[in-house]
Amino acid sequence: DAKTTQPPSMDCAEGRAANLPCNHSTISGNEYVYWYRQIHSQGPQYIIHGLKNNETNEMASLIITEDRKSSTLILPHATLRDTAVYYCIVRADTGGFKTIFGAGTRLFVKA
């Protein structure tokens, strides 16, 4: 079963920041938080991941709470092309590396 909880859908205005929350209250010490997104009829695209510290790359920022029980993906300036389903996943760095997907958040970016 997926170990994360996300809102089913969110709206965001184009040009504004999109903040997507994720709850992973049962996360273990060796589990990373990964974010992927899936645009219709394509395979999932990796966005960002982190263990404890906040992370930033050219696509997004990842804010992980100090207790690691939740995180937020931030798309700083959402565009229409960011409309997609966003998946938050926790996965250990050892073992079988299985990645189990939850339902994700469907983000609609509106003009």
Add this chain to the structure above:
Amino acid sequence: GAVVSQHPSWVICKSGTSVKIECRSLDFQATTMFWYRQFPKKSLMLMATSNEGSKATYEQGVEKDKFLINHASLTLSTLTVTSAHPEDSSFYICSAGGSGGSPLHFGNGTRLTVT
């Protein structure tokens, strides 16, 4: 970044025939690959873990004799849907990578339609 290539991107076959889908890691070696299927408006469902040089590990409820997986090299895994039926019509996606905390990378999927 790491690239995973999947082929074909779409296929239509007749009921009762078999279809093979290929998944290649283009710039890295993958001892483990994963196969997912996805129905419309649903999330990805893990079908099986493909292990190079050994048998695949199937998730509960997935028929191993229907979905044959072969991982003969460090860059190629194949999924064969045997004796396909219309209910096997779906979007099949493979992924590779993920060791040591690194992210998985996904192919662009194969849309299978069984008529």
